[in-house]
Amino acid sequence: xxxxxxxxxxxxxxxxxxxxxxxxxxxxxxxxxxxxxxxxxxxxxxxxxxxxxxxxxxxxxxxxxxxxxxxxxxxxxxxxxxxxxxxxxxxxxxxxxxxxxxxxxxxxxxxxxxx
Numbered sequence: 098x099x100x101x102x103x104x105x106x107x108x109x110x111x112x113x114x115x116x117x118x119x120x121x122x123x124x125x126x127x128x129x130x131x132x133x134x135x136x137x138x139x140x141x142x143x144x145x146x147x148x149x150x151x152x153x154x155x156x157x158x159x160x161x162x163x164x165x166x167x168x169x170x171x172x173x174x175x176x177x178x179x180x181x182x183x184x185x186x187x188x189x190x191x192x193x194x195x196x197x198x199x200x201x202x203x204x205x206x207x208x209x210x211x212x
Contacts, residue, residue: 100162100170104208105148107159113140116151134189159196159204167193167209174207 110116117140121128126149128140141150148161164170167185174197175181182204183196191211196204 100164100207102163103147104161104163104210105150107150107152107161107206109152109154109157109159111153111156113151113153116140120149120151134187134192136188157204159206161194161206161208164207164209167195167207170207170209171195171197 108116108120117128120126121140126142126144128142128149128151130138131141131150132138137152139150139152141148143149171181171185180198181196182198183194183206185193185195187193192208194206194208196206198204
């Protein structure tokens, strides 16, 4: 199953205040505090069709790709040898996400969104 589009980027950093300052104050992203589903409080913004979120954590950037059927996309990727990094998680608001580990150890996420 091929992803529809790039759905967003999740940026993690050890200094959340510095992340916020850079992405909101210097770059101009309209980031605001958010908390939904079982996700911890974070900052997020919607840019046309892409979501950007900032979280505290080990520094990394995780791309998210939108799929029509998360379970089918995850099963297809694993059948082709992909390794799961995050079990499916219900984010609330009609959104479910799961993660895969890329060949160099980086993580990507697949997200299913029902409007």
